[in-house]
Amino acid sequence: MSDDDVLRPSTWSRPKPERHGDIDVDDIYIAVGRALSEWSMVEIALGRLYATLDGAPPQTAWSVYAAERDPRARIARLSEAADTRFSDGETEDGTTCRRVIEAAGLAAQRRDDIVHGIVVLFRPGALDGSYLVPTGFTAGDSNVPEYAYTAAQITTLRGRLGRLQDEINVLILRLQEAGGA
Known part of the structure; x- marks a missing residue:
């Protein structure tokens, strides 16, 4: 397993803040847009x-899945569908499916960081430069916010999201082949 295995939970841990942030805030804004x-x-x-697990026609399944606006609720719906699909016992596909769903749930937490972050310029100190930080963070709270992403860290997250999408698509193909679809 590489250090960047997107199905490993630790891959989705928040990165530690870099000492030096970005000079140009536009780099962060661009990275945020691409990551989202x-x-x-x-x-x-x-x-x-979800459509593959549920067995419903894609449009019908998407309507059910997308009805939930909260990513956590969508992940819960996926987990229920996986539990139903693999209720006869543990298989390699079932294990992979559960790992994919867990990774997606953890990735959604990083997505929340990005969606609910603001760009702040820190003067030389514990952090120096521009970062994406939690919306409610003020310099008086502490020297270092709960998270502080640079454009490079957001770009790394974007790459991981792309690889997670690949894992999901490979799993879908395997499930469709196994189900005769």
């Missing part, structure tokens, strides 16, 4: 996975 677009692609793949 990649997350949307993951959501589409998760909807397709």
Whole structure:
């Protein structure tokens, strides 16, 4: 397993803040937009996975899956569908499916960081430069916020989201082949 295995939970841990942030805030804004677009692609793949697990026509399954606006509720719906699909016992596909769903849930937490973050400029100190930090963070709270992403860290997250999407799509193909679809 590489250090960047997207199905390993630790891959989705928040990165430690870099000492030096970005000089140009636009780098962060661009990285945020790209990461959120990649997350949307993951959501589409998760909807397709739900349709495959549920066995319903894709549009019908997507309507059910997408009715939940909260990513945590969508992950719970996916878990229920996986439990139903693999109720006859543990299989390699069942194990992979559960790992994919767990990874998607952890990735959704990082997505929440991005969605609910603001760009802040820190003057030389514990952090120096621009970072994406929690919306409610103020310099008076502490020297270092709960998270502080640089554009490079957000770009790394975007790459992981792309690889997670690949894992989901490979799983869908395996499940479709196994089910004769």
